[in-house]
Amino acid sequence: MSAADLIPEDATVPTLSALLALRNRVQGRQPARLGRQGVSGVALSPFRGRGMEYAESREYVAGDDARHIDWRVSARTGRAHTKLFQADRDRLSLIVADTSPRLYFGSRLRFKSVQAARVAAVAAWAALQDGDRIAALCGSRQEAPIAPASGVRGVFRVLEALCRWYAAVPQDDEGLAFALDRASRSLRSGARLWVVAEPASVNAVPASRWAALAHRAEVVVLLMTDPFEQVPPKARLPFWQGDERQLLDLAGKAQRVRWQQHFVAPLQTAQALLAPLGVHVMALSCDADSTDWLTALRARRAG
Numbered sequence: 170m171s172a173a174d175l176i177p178e179d180a181t182v183p184t185l186s187a188l189l190a191l192r193n194r195v196q197g198r199q200p201a202r203l204g205r206q207g208v209s210g211v212a213l214s215p216f217r218g219r220g221m222e223y224a225e226s227r228e229y230v231a232g233d234d235a236r237h238i239d240w241r242v243s244a245r246t247g248r249a250h251t252k253l254f255q256a257d258r259d260r261l262s263l264i265v266a267d268t269s270p271r272l273y274f275g276s277r278l279r280f281k282s283v284q285a286a287r288v289a290a291v292a293a294w295a296a297l298q299d300g301d302r303i304a305a306l307c308g309s310r311q312e313a314p315i316a317p318a319s320g321v322r323g324v325f326r327v328l329e330a331l332c333r334w335y336a337a338v339p340q341d342d343e344g345l346a347f348a349l350d351r352a353s354r355s356l357r358s359g360a361r362l363w364v365v366a367e368p369a370s371v372n373a374v375p376a377s378r379w380a381a382l383a384h385r386a387e388v389v390v391l392l393m394t395d396p397f398e399q400v401p402p403k404a405r406l407p408f409w410q411g412d413e414r415q416l417l418d419l420a421g422k423a424q425r426v427r428w429q430q431h432f433v434a435p436l437q438t439a440q441a442l443l444a445p446l447g448v449h450v451m452a453l454s455c456d457a458d459s460t461d462w463l464t465a466l467r468a469r470r471a472g
Contacts, residue, residue: 180279183286183335188328191287194460195294226250260359261317262296263386264289264305264327265352266334267345267366273338276397277456285365285393286331287459292363292389293324295463301361303327307334308348309341314355345370349378353385360386368392368435368452372442380446389449389466392439396454398432401425 226239229249242250266289272282279287289305296303303323306314307330315330317323345366352362362382364371371390382388403420418424436452443450449469451462 180275180283181273182337183283183332185328185332188286188290188331189325191290191459192294192324195291195298195463225253227253260299260301260361261355261357262292262299262301262303262361262363263317263352263355264292264303264363264365265345265348266305266307266331267348267364267370268307268309268334268339268342269345269367269370270338270342271367271369272335272393274395275455276395277454279455281367281393281395281455282335284453284455284457284459285391286335288391288393288453288462289331289363289365290328291460291463292365292391293327296361296363297321297324304355305330306348306351307339308343308345309334309339310343311341314351317355344373346374346378349374349382353382356382356386358385362386362388364388364390366390366392368394368439371439372435376442376446379443379448383447387449388447390439390443390451391462392436392450392452394436394452394454396456399436399454401428401432 226242227250229238229243229251233251237252239250239252266285268282272285273280275281275283293303293305297320300319302317302319304315304317305327306312312330312334315326318326345364349364356362371392379388401419403425405420406417408415408417419428440450440452449466451466453459453462
């Protein structure tokens with residue numbers, strides 16, 4: 170854990186100042202796209218992907234992808250050439266924030282809901298670094314989606330919304346499926362979809378829906394977890410339910426099996442559901458560094 174994550178903050182409600190401070194953490198990390206001169210943003214790249222258009226051809230060098238050889242230019246010049254592609258300057262990065270009641274809990278450092286807000290903020294700052302237009306929405310009918318906008322202004326509007334959405338358990342949450350229905354209306358080919366969610370919410374969405382989204386956009390799903398939920402102690406734990414004191418016996422086999430089914434299995438199921446569909450899926454504990462996942466994701470893309 171970094172020193173930045175040890176700065177005192179409200180562990181149950183995200184603050185705008187904390188989300189704004191994450192910008193410096195993101196700017197210190199390697200950008201997502203590297204051009205032929207190693208610069209970030211919209212530089213020419215020999216790698217073709219969604220949201221990329223042909224720009225020009227240059228002479229082939231060792232290490233270039235053979236699938237992108239420009240055979241016409243190679244035949245005309247007598248020397249192998251490869252195609253270069255221009256990144257889309259108007260790509261949309263859409264953040265979908267799951268606001269399931271199960272997120273408003275945390276046993277270490279912060280609530281999962283606060284970590285969700287921080288992770289979504291990191292995604293917004295990364296989108297800014299990549300030159301994308303940034304938008305966001307959640308599963309509430311009363312909360313209007315944040316319209317796409319570029320620059321710091323676009324990020325700031327998203328961060329304000331995240332603080333509002335994760336301030337307390339929403340009373341009108343329609344679920345992740347509803348939020349993804351909203352998202353699908355504004356996605357076009359080449360967009361990037363960031364989904365910050367509770368594993369159980371992901372499992373409630375049919376695999377066919379995830380496959381359709383992954384076909385249209387690059388989909389990154391970030392799953393919020395808690396250490397206590399994933400690895401509970403083998404002990405008898407007292408807790409209060411209203412005015413009544415209860416005793417939860419996690420030392421017994423039957424209780425641990427039920428715990429596994431309720432907390433651990435949903436994470437495993439979500440990962441098994443999404444990975445074969447071409448979705449980038451990563452699990453993040455509520456006490457983890459809020460930015461480390463971005464480096465891991467970029468390394469996975471490069472691989």
